[in-house]
Structures are given as C-alpha cells and as structure tokens.
Amino acid sequence: MTLTLNQLEEARRALDAPLFADLAGDANVSFEFFPPKTEKMNETLWEAVRSLEPLAPRFVSVTYGAGGSTRERTHATVARIVRETSVPAAAHLTCVDASRDEIDEVAREYWAAGVRHIVALRGDPSVAGSAFVAHPQGYASAADLVTGLKKIAPFEISVAAYPETHPEAISSASDLDNLKRKIDAGADRAITQFFFSPEAFFRFRDRARAVGITADIVPGILPVSSVAQTRKIAGVCGTAIPPWMDRLFEGLDAHPGARQLVAATVAAELCRKLYAGGVRDFHFYTLNRAELSYAICHLLGIRPHKQAQEQAA
Structure with missing residues (x-):
C-alpha cells in the first residue's frame, strides 16, 4: 500500500499521541439495521435510529430477506425512516426467490416511497447451507440486479465486497472480478463484509485498485455485541476471528457491561487504524x-449536528 506524506504523518500521530486525541471529526458514517419482527424489537430499533440520527449519517440501510413478510417489514421500516427522520434511507434488495418482474415492482414501490438508494445483493439462499440457484425468471447475480435497477430509475446503488473472499467464490481473483462487474454495471460504491484486521481491508483495497475498481470501498464494521453471535455470523460469511480476539472475550458472556466496554474498545481501535x-x-x-x-x-x-438534534427533538 502506498501512503501519502499526510497519511504517514497521521500514522505517526496514531502511534505517538493518544489514539483518539483531537480527531478532526471528518469521517462519514452510515448504519445498517434489520426489520423488526415484534413490537418490542420495533421499539428497540426506533430507539437506535433516533439515537444515531443526530450524528447525521450519510444514510441508514435496512436488510431484506426472501419471502413476503420480511419484504413487507423492510419496506415499512424504510418508508417510515423516509417519512419521520432526516436521514436518507437505503433499502436492501436481493435476487432470491423472486422473478425480475417481482423485484422490479418492489424497486418501483421504493422509488414511489421516496427511497433513492438501494443496496443490491445476490442474497443468501432461503435454505441455509444450500447453494444459490437463481429464479428461472429472476436476476442471476448482483451485477444483473444493478443493471436492472438502473433501467428502472436513477438509484444510488451500493453493493457488497468481501476482503477475505466470498465463501462461495472459486478464488479471490474471481471474487474481485465479480465485484468489478457490479461496479461496471453502475454501482456507486462497495460496502465490505465485516473484518477484524485492518491489513485485510488495506490489502483488499489495493488489489481492487490494481484491477481497475475506482469506486469507493467502504469498510463494514461489526461491533461485537454478542461473541457467540459474531462467531456464528463469521463462520457463515468466511470472516476470520483472530485468536487474540477469542481470548479477549473469554469469560465475558455473563458480564454484558464489561463485554460492551471491550467491544467498543476493539472496534474503535480497528476504526482508528483504518482512519x-x-x-x-x-x-x-x-x-x-x-x-x-x-x-x-x-x-x-x-x-451530533445541531440541525439533526433539533429535528430529532
């Protein structure tokens, strides 16, 4: 990785000064949520949205699963964010278990509801552990989905990237080729799967630039709120959990307050190294x-931005 003089100076400061002393506040953030299944979960979600809204994120996104009920919950959540907050909302959309006509109709409904940003994904199979099989009349890949969305409306589009390679990819090179197809189809940026090593991100970013990917690559950060849940998700998506992290969280399952403090420290340090x-x-x-x-x-x-605070009040 080639660093500019300013980045070298920033790296020196990160080592010599207190890690978080006097940062410029020039970072941009976005947040991902999932649609709630119960009224209690709905309350928790909206508490989170309202708490984070004053930070003026670039956007918040809401995940999407196959099946009618999940699809409806996603749409309802995204539509409410558009109506009731000052934050741009992005809706996830996948290729799973739906025809092109069905997906296109969902996209048109989002546009009509004021949603201008789609996170376009191939999606995971509805049956865990099975191989992805495209719907006979559906989109075969995320790149195809991006192409289709661009024909419907001038959506802003984000796609997924995998610093440690998608678990179904033949190789890291083929995985990068797939990412380039998505960008070339019209995606505006890539958001990565979560990772725990800054070197993994930097190596991936350098490799992406080397094959001609010039779009923004945004690191996805997962603060470890549940160690067991993180291990489960990491196993599915191919993310490596460093041995030191396993050791660090040992014995904290029964101490949620201490676990939160450790989780915030670990994720913040990762972000600081990326910064x-x-x-x-x-x-x-x-x-x-x-x-x-x-x-x-x-x-x-x-x-918190003053304007966002006033709107949230």
Whole structure:
C-alpha cells in the first residue's frame, strides 16, 4: 500500500499521541439495521435510529430477506425512516426467490416511497447451507440486479465486497472480478463484509485498485455485541476471528457491561487504524443497537449536528 506524506504523518500521530486525541471529526458514517419482527424489537430499533440520527449519517440501510413478510417489514421500516427522520434511507434488495418482474415492482414501490438508494445483493439462499440457484425468471447475480435497477430509475446503488473472499467464490481473483462487474454495471460504491484486521481491508483495497475498481470501498464494521453471535455470523460469511480476539472475550458472556466496554474498545481501535490509513467512510452493522456505534463515532470525533438534534427533538 502506498501512503501519502499526510497519511504517514497521521500514522505517526496514531502511534505517538493518544489514539483518539483531537480527531478532526471528518469521517462519514452510515448504519445498517434489520426489520423488526415484534413490537418490542420495533421499539428497540426506533430507539437506535433516533439515537444515531443526530450524528447525521450519510444514510441508514435496512436488510431484506426472501419471502413476503420480511419484504413487507423492510419496506415499512424504510418508508417510515423516509417519512419521520432526516436521514436518507437505503433499502436492501436481493435476487432470491423472486422473478425480475417481482423485484422490479418492489424497486418501483421504493422509488414511489421516496427511497433513492438501494443496496443490491445476490442474497443468501432461503435454505441455509444450500447453494444459490437463481429464479428461472429472476436476476442471476448482483451485477444483473444493478443493471436492472438502473433501467428502472436513477438509484444510488451500493453493493457488497468481501476482503477475505466470498465463501462461495472459486478464488479471490474471481471474487474481485465479480465485484468489478457490479461496479461496471453502475454501482456507486462497495460496502465490505465485516473484518477484524485492518491489513485485510488495506490489502483488499489495493488489489481492487490494481484491477481497475475506482469506486469507493467502504469498510463494514461489526461491533461485537454478542461473541457467540459474531462467531456464528463469521463462520457463515468466511470472516476470520483472530485468536487474540477469542481470548479477549473469554469469560465475558455473563458480564454484558464489561463485554460492551471491550467491544467498543476493539472496534474503535480497528476504526482508528483504518482512519490512519486514509479511510474516512465507515459503515456500522448495528444489530439494531445504538450504544456501541455511537461510542465509536464519538471516539472518531463525530459529534451530533445541531440541525439533526433539533429535528430529532
């Protein structure tokens, strides 16, 4: 990785000064939520949205699963964010278990509801552990989905990227080729799967640039709110959990307060190292909880915007 003189100076400061002293607050953030299944989960989600709204994120996104009920919950959540907050909302959309006509109709409904940003994904098979099989009349890949969305409306489009390679990819090179197809189809940026090593991100970014990918690559950050849940998700998506992290969280399952403090420290340090390497955009997987993401943003120098505070009041 080639660093500019400013980045080298920033790296020196990260080593010599207190890690989070006097950061410029020039980072941009976005947050991901999932649609609630119960009224209690709905309350938790909206508490999180309202807590994070004053930080003026670039956007918040809402995940999407196959099946009618999940699709309706996603649409309802995104539409409410558009109506009731000052934050741009992005809706996830996948290729799973739906025809092109059905997906196109969902996209048109989003546009009509005021949604201008789609996170376009191939999606995971509806049956866990099975191979992805495209719907006979559906989109075969995320790149095809991006192409289709661009024909419907001038959506802003984000796609997924995998610093440690998608678990179904033949190779890291083929995985990068797939990412380039998505960008070439019209995607505006890539958001990465979560990772725990800054070197993994920097190596991936350098490799992406080397094959001609010039779009923004935004690191996805997962604060570890649940160690067991993180291990499960990491196993599915191919993310490596460093041995030191396993050791660090040992014995904390029964101590949620201490676990939160450790989780915030680990994720904030990762973000600080990415910041030292020139990263200024971060996407947080919140799991519908605000505390960890808010704490990390605060450490990165991000403070509530006065206008956003007034609108949230």
